[in-house]
Amino acid sequence: xxxxxxxxxxxxxxxxxxxxxxxxxxxxxxxxxxxxxxxxxxxxxxxxxxxxxxxxxxxxxxxxxxxxxxxxxxxxxxxxxxxxxxxxxxxxxxxxxxxxxxxxxxxxxxxxxxxxxxxxxxxxxxxxxxxxxxxxxxxxxxxxxxxxxxxxxxxxxxxxxxxxxxxxxxxxxxxxxxxxxxxxxxxxxxxxxxxxxxxxxxxxxxxxxxxxxxxxxxxxxxxxxxxxxxxxxxxxxxxxxxxxxxxx
Amino acid sequence: xxxxxxxxxxxxxxxxxxxxxxxxxxxxxxxxxxxxxxxxxxxxxxxxxxxxxxxxxxxxxxxxxxxxxxxxxxxxxxxxxxxxxxxxxxxxxxxxxxxxxxxxxxxxxxxxxxxxxxxxxxxxxxxxxxxxxxxxxxxxxxxxxxxxxxxxxxxxxxxxxxxxxxxxxxxxxxxxxxxxxxxxxxxxxxxxxxxxxxxxxxxxxxxxxxxxxxxxxxxxxxxxxxxxxxxxxxxxxxxxxxxxxxxxxxxxxxxxxxxxxxxxxxxxxxxxxxxxxxxxxxxxxxxxxx
Numbered sequence: 001x002x003x004x005x006x007x008x009x010x011x012x013x014x015x016x017x018x019x020x021x022x023x024x025x026x027x028x029x030x031x032x033x034x035x036x037x038x039x040x041x042x043x044x045x046x047x048x049x050x051x052x053x054x055x056x057x058x059x060x061x062x063x064x065x066x067x068x069x070x071x072x073x074x075x076x077x078x079x080x081x082x083x084x085x086x087x088x089x090x091x092x093x094x095x096x097x098x099x100x101x102x103x104x105x106x107x108x109x110x111x112x113x114x115x116x117x118x119x120x121x122x123x124x125x126x127x128x129x130x131x132x133x134x135x136x137x138x139x140x141x142x143x144x145x146x147x148x149x150x151x152x153x154x155x156x157x158x159x160x161x162x163x164x165x166x167x168x169x170x171x172x173x174x175x176x177x178x179x180x181x182x183x184x185x186x187x188x189x190x191x192x193x194x195x196x197x198x199x200x201x202x203x204x205x206x207x208x209x210x211x212x213x214x215x216x217x218x219x220x221x222x223x224x225x226x227x228x229x230x231x232x233x234x235x236x237x238x239x240x241x242x243x244x245x246x247x248x
Numbered sequence: 249x250x251x252x253x254x255x256x257x258x259x260x261x262x263x264x265x266x267x268x269x270x271x272x273x274x275x276x277x278x279x280x281x282x283x284x285x286x287x288x289x290x291x292x293x294x295x296x297x298x299x300x301x302x303x304x305x306x307x308x309x310x311x312x313x314x315x316x317x318x319x320x321x322x323x324x325x326x327x328x329x330x331x332x333x334x335x336x337x338x339x340x341x342x343x344x345x346x347x348x349x350x351x352x353x354x355x356x357x358x359x360x361x362x363x364x365x366x367x368x369x370x371x372x373x374x375x376x377x378x379x380x381x382x383x384x385x386x387x388x389x390x391x392x393x394x395x396x397x398x399x400x401x402x403x404x405x406x407x408x409x410x411x412x413x414x415x416x417x418x419x420x421x422x423x424x425x426x427x428x429x430x431x432x433x434x435x436x437x438x439x440x441x442x443x444x445x446x447x448x449x450x451x452x453x454x455x456x457x458x459x460x461x462x463x464x465x466x467x468x469x470x471x472x473x474x475x476x477x478x479x480x481x482x483x484x485x486x487x488x489x490x491x492x493x494x495x496x497x498x499x500x501x502x503x504x505x506x507x508x509x510x511x512x513x514x515x516x517x518x519x520x521x522x523x524x525x526x527x528x529x530x531x532x533x534x535x536x537x538x
Contacts, residue, residue, distance in 0.1 A: 003321045018445075053460045060457035062534055064439075068449035077455060078443060080534065081510070089378065095325035096314035114314050117307020119467065120324055123249070126379045126437075128464045128531035137307020194444040199436050202379050208444050212287065 004091055008106035011178035013084050013205035014164065015187055020210045021171040023063055023077030031059040031142075032079070034162035039147045040112045044135035056133045058082070058142045059163055066211075076211055079172070082129035082142035083109050083165070083196065083204035090121035090130060090141075098139070106178070106205055107146055112138045124126035126200050147173075176191055177205050249380065250470040254304040260516050262298025262331070263392060264434035265291050266363040267400020269338050273360030275353060276406050284345040286311065292335065299331060323376055325436050327369035334362035367396045374523075377480035381431040381469060382527045387424035394420055395488075395516060402492070402509040411496045414512070418489035421519070425481060432538070442533040453536025469537050479523055488515025 035058055036043040045055035058080040067073045086103075088108050091099045098114035099108070099121050110121075117137040122130040130141045143163035148154060158165060164172045175184035184207075187193070193207035234242050271277075279287060295347040303309040316332070318325040340357035344352045371392035374383040394417035401410030439453065440446015492508035492515075528538045 025457075054462050057465070058460075061455065062443075062457050063455035064443055064445060065452045065454040066445050066449045067452070074448070076443075076445060078253055080457075092321045093324065093376070095316075095318050095322045095328065096311065097318050098314075101431070114311065115308065116311045116315055118315075119305070119307075119325065120373065122464070123469065123529070124377055124379060126530045128468070128534055131463045132307060132467075134463070139307075178386075196444055197441050199441060200530075210444065 004086075004088060004101055005103040008086075008101070008178070010105040010176045011084075011205045012084070012105045012107055012149070012175070013177050013184070013207070013208060014144075014161065014175040015175070015177075015184045015193060015207050016079055017077060017171040017173070017191075017209040019081060019171075019209060020169045021061075022169045023061055023078040024168065025061050026166050026168060027079055027172060028057060028059050028061055030162045030166035032057055034145060035140075035143070040110070040140070040144050041130040041133055041136035041138055043140060044133055046134050054134075054153075056131045056140050058129075058131070058140060058180070059190050071214065071216075073190070074211065074214070079163070080127060080129070081206075082108060083127055083143075083202070084207060086203035087201060089124040089126075089200075089202060093120045093124045095120070107144045108141070109143055109146065110139050111140055112136070115139050126197050126202065127204075144174075176225065177207070183219055249469050249524045249527040249529060251521045252305050254290050254301050256517065256520045256524065258298045258302035258342075259392075260513070260520050261290050261294045261301065262370065263367060263396035264399045264403060264513065264516075265294030265296070265298055266331070266334065266366050267396035267398070268403040269295060269334065269400070270363040270367075270397060270406035271400050271406055272342065273338055273358075273363060274355040275351060275356055276404060278351065280345050280349040280351070284342065287404070288338070288342040288346070292339075293318045295331065295335060299328075323369055323372040327366060327373060330366040330369050332363055334359055336368050337362055364393070364397075365512070378529045381435040381530075382428040382435070384435075385427065385431060387420055387427065391417060391420045391424050395519075399509070399512055399516065401458070402505060402512060405502075405505060407496055407500045409507060411493060414493050414496075418485065419491070421485065421489065428526070435530075437530050437533070439533045439536065442530065452517055453534070456535055464531055465535065465537075469532040469535060469536065470525060474525060477522060477526055479517075480518055484515050484518040484522060486515070487511045488519050 025242060029107045032043055039180040043056040047053050059079060062078040062080060064076050064078055065073050066076055084106055088101055091101050091108060096114045096116055098111045100109060117132060119132055121139055122132060124198050130139050131186040133140045149159050151159060160174045173184050173187060176181045177185055188207045193209050272287055272291055303312060315328050317327055319329045339353060341352055341355040341359050344350050368389050371389040375388035377383050395411055397414035398410055398417050401413055439451045442450055445451045492512045495504050495508040532538050
């Protein structure tokens with residue numbers, strides 16, 4: 001059923017720390033590796049070894065430059081996958097009921113056997129979280145590794161999404177964001193976790209932790225003013241050249 | 249948005265088809281026998297042909313029956329249900345007219361209402377998307393409705409209503425272009441809110457996640473051809489609205505109406521191409537594009 005549940009018992013999701021992400025793309029590779037051989041149709045590639053390779057990914061890492069009003073520009077790596085929104089617009093537009101949000105844990109999934117591949121859910125998603133697999137003709141999206149997190153055949157430390165398990169810098173956290181005492185909720189509260197495009201009213205479950213402000217080294221050396229360069233005009237040949245060019 | 253041929257054909261053809269079927273359902277023109285047969289044949293082939301064309305862009309069209317199940321929440325599903333209902337009801341009405349030479353008019357009225365609702369549902373598939381600010385506006389359903397009913401009126405040789413509807417459609421089209429050009433800016437969504445980093449400073453897309461192309465860029469960040477948008481708007485408006493209106497003012501003779509209709513349809517194809525090509529999806533912001 002493509003109507004959204006009134007509320008979900010849990011809100012499983014990711015908290016992504018933009019301060020610690022180093023942009024290594026290990027989560028991208030790990031996600032593709034796990035998800036191409038588990039839940040649903042494989043994540044196909046087209047023209048993989050040709051001139052114009054492309055393929056289906058559930059997680060991609062962008063990089064942005066942020067130029068503050070004062071100070072140097074910052075480079076921020078920005079992993080992006082499905083945000084498992086509370087008000088997921090991708091779910092309600094689905095004509096077949098293939099898209100749904102689970103009442104028990106809030107995960108947004110696609111039942112690939114019912115997907116006609118119309119692509120309307122990808123149009124409705126502001127985040128670019130859904131990609132149509134060009135080989136299978138069905139919509140693919142992050143499952144929050146639903147086949148790992150409840151999988152009792154895996155050791156307990158592996159029962160988290162593949163991207164979280166792989167991240168070498170600890171920039172990705174997984175947990176229940178409905179539980180105010182969970183680690184992820186505490187992290188969001190402590191670091192002012194934010195929503196992406198909050199103005200669109202999608203109420204994303206996944207949160208992003210903004211980069212911490214850069215340290216500013218205060219001027220503490222009392223001798224520093226005496227070490228300022230004194231000469232303001234050039235002397236010698238450069239001085240002559242400067243004057244000569246000025247006169248032209 | 250990528251202007252896919254199948255979707256352009258679908259919206260233009262089924263729009264015209266359901267526009268014509270609306271007039272036929274109202275009993276305008278009131279024909280029976282062979283004349284009614286040809287009218288309904290044109291209406292059903294356009295409406296049904298358009299729907300068929302729309303299945304060509306599906307990844308798994310063989311599961312289309314499932315698309316009738318989610319009418320409670322999905323405009324696309326509603327569109328499917330309404331179109332089938334409209335064609336079924338008007339099919340019965342047509343059987344009466346063609347084979348028994350009787351007009352079961354209440355059936356016609358119900359069919360006409362269903363046909364109008366189908367056109368509205370089609371337009372709402374686009375108008376509902378907050379992610380495409382240009383479409384997410386009341387002008388979208390009004391324009392689709394006026395163009396469908398106007399074009400349908402020409403097909404049904406209802407020249408005076410056709411003339412008036414095309415004039416109205418022209419006005420709404422100009423308004424839609426005028427307001428549409430500022431909708432993205434007005435939506436308040438930019439690369440700063442998309443990344444949440446806008447509070448820190450000026451955000452610039454530094455490096456995309458991949459060097460190649462992907463589905464998102466192909467489907468939703470179509471930029472090719474927008475450079476001719478202004479010229480195409482002139483072509484679309486002149487052919488879709490101005491010349492047909494001019495011709496209908498001069499004469500209501502059959503060849504003139506047919507000429508007006510042909511030009512109107514060609515103009516509508518250009519208009520519909522622009523409708524998709526000019527629409528900017530917010531996901532482009534993540535790639536520093538519009």
